[in-house]
Amino acid sequence: MLIKIKKNWFASENDVTSESAYLNRRSFMRGAAGVAGATGLIGMGLGSSAVAAGKKRDLVPLNFSKTSYDPGESLTPEDAVTQYNNYYEFGTGKSDPSQNAWQLQPKPWSIQVDGMVDKPATYAFEDLVDMKTLEERIYRLRCVEAWSMIIPWIGVPMAAILEKVGVQSGAKYVAFETLADEKQMPGVKPSFFGGSVLDWPYKEGLTLPEAMNPLAFMAVGLYGKEIPNQNGAPLRLVVPWKYGYKSIKSIVRITLTDRQPPTSWNQSAPREYGFYSNVNPTRNHPRWSQAKERRIGEFGRRTTAMFNGYGDEVAHLYAGLDLNVNH
Numbered sequence: 001m002l003i004k005i006k007k008n009w010f011a012s013e014n015d016v017t018s019e020s021a022y023l024n025r026r027s028f029m030r031g032a033a034g035v036a037g038a039t040g041l042i043g044m045g046l047g048s049s050a051v052a053a054g055k056k057r058d059l060v061p062l063n064f065s066k067t068s069y070d071p072g073e074s075l076t077p078e079d080a081v082t083q084y085n086n087y088y089e090f091g092t093g094k095s096d097p098s099q100n101a102w103q104l105q106p107k108p109w110s111i112q113v114d115g116m117v118d119k120p121a122t123y124a125f126e127d128l129v130d131m132k133t134l135e136e137r138i139y140r141l142r143c144v145e146a147w148s149m150i151i152p153w154i155g156v157p158m159a160a161i162l163e164k165v166g167v168q169s170g171a172k173y174v175a176f177e178t179l180a181d182e183k184q185m186p187g188v189k190p191s192f193f194g195g196s197v198l199d200w201p202y203k204e205g206l207t208l209p210e211a212m213n214p215l216a217f218m219a220v221g222l223y224g225k226e227i228p229n230q231n232g233a234p235l236r237l238v239v240p241w242k243y244g245y246k247s248i249k250s251i252v253r254i255t256l257t258d259r260q261p262p263t264s265w266n267q268s269a270p271r272e273y274g275f276y277s278n279v280n281p282t283r284n285h286p287r288w289s290q291a292k293e294r295r296i297g298e299f300g301r302r303t304t305a306m307f308n309g310y311g312d313e314v315a316h317l318y319a320g321l322d323l324n325v326n327h
């Protein structure tokens with residue numbers, strides 16, 4: 001029997017009331033109110049798969065140019081970036097995505113672009129992302145669960161994609177959807193009791209000025225190679241001044257709209273998760289403080305910065321907005 005010793009980034013999982021434990025309880029309650037003794041069943045069963053070993057995809061090295069986007073902090077080790085994940089379509093445990101996401105088929109991939117755009121179409125991945133103009137950006141990632149990482153992403157500015165499809169005047173928001181395929185994603189299957197953690201597909205959204213902000217990035221790689229499935233292959237959003245859940249993975253649909261789009265976490269728990277979701281150390285999550293964070297791989301805690309330290313680039317987007325109310 002293979003005994004796995006957990007790496008130190010798994011050590012203090014009880015930093016906050018674990019969101020997945022909470023959600024397991026919630027979805028259990030939604031799906032199976034009254035059945036005693038079964039709490040937590042949803043998360044189990046997905047977590048311990050040993051099948052993943054040997055089924056990992058070979059990740060092709062990418063050509064990219066370096067940029068000055070670099071906070072100058074130590075990078076989070078690659079194996080932490082790729083083994084400590086949130087990707088609920090593959091399970092709610094932190095190691096579930098790296099164990100289960102080999103089932104995702106990111107090639108070929110197409111993305112439906114619709115709504116208020118000049119060139120609505122179902123685009124092949126290669127037609128939407130110009131692989132000749134890839135750049136590397138090192139960004140902080142701050143999860144709403146109060147942990148953080150420093151990740152060297154590779155990709156293209158979100159604005160480059162929007163320019164390609166042509167945004168029509170009147171569009172105010174960009175909506176995104178993740179693939180939701182039960183055959184590839186074990187977490188999308190209804191549980192034994194009929195409950196589900198989130199309503200699939202996973203949905204996210206930005207205002208158009210946020211999506212056009214130079215920091216908004218569409219990542220197709222990390223650590224010099226194609227992006228692993230568990231991190232959102234083949235393309236995922238990265239909005240580093242917002243909590244990590246805004247950075248939606250494995251995107252299959254982009255819609256330009258004049259209405260604020262529904263977003264998964266806001267729909268699931270509106271009191272806890274807003275639309276804007278900017279990193280804000282002064283507004284606590286109802287169940288834990290957001291003032292500090294645990295940098296994965298480090299002991300102790302760091303102070304969380306407003307807008308995750310990107311205020312110079314993005315604070316102007318929220319002039320006149322009360323971020324404690326419009327959270």
Ligand code: MTE
Pocket residue numbers: 081084085086087088089141142143144178202230231232243244245246247248249250
């Ligand atoms: N996108 C989808 N489709 N499903 C998810 O569960 N989790 C979000 C975000 N994007 C999630 C998602 C959360 S909560 C975080 S913190 C980041 O992905 C984590 O990204 P990482 O696993 O690459 O670090």
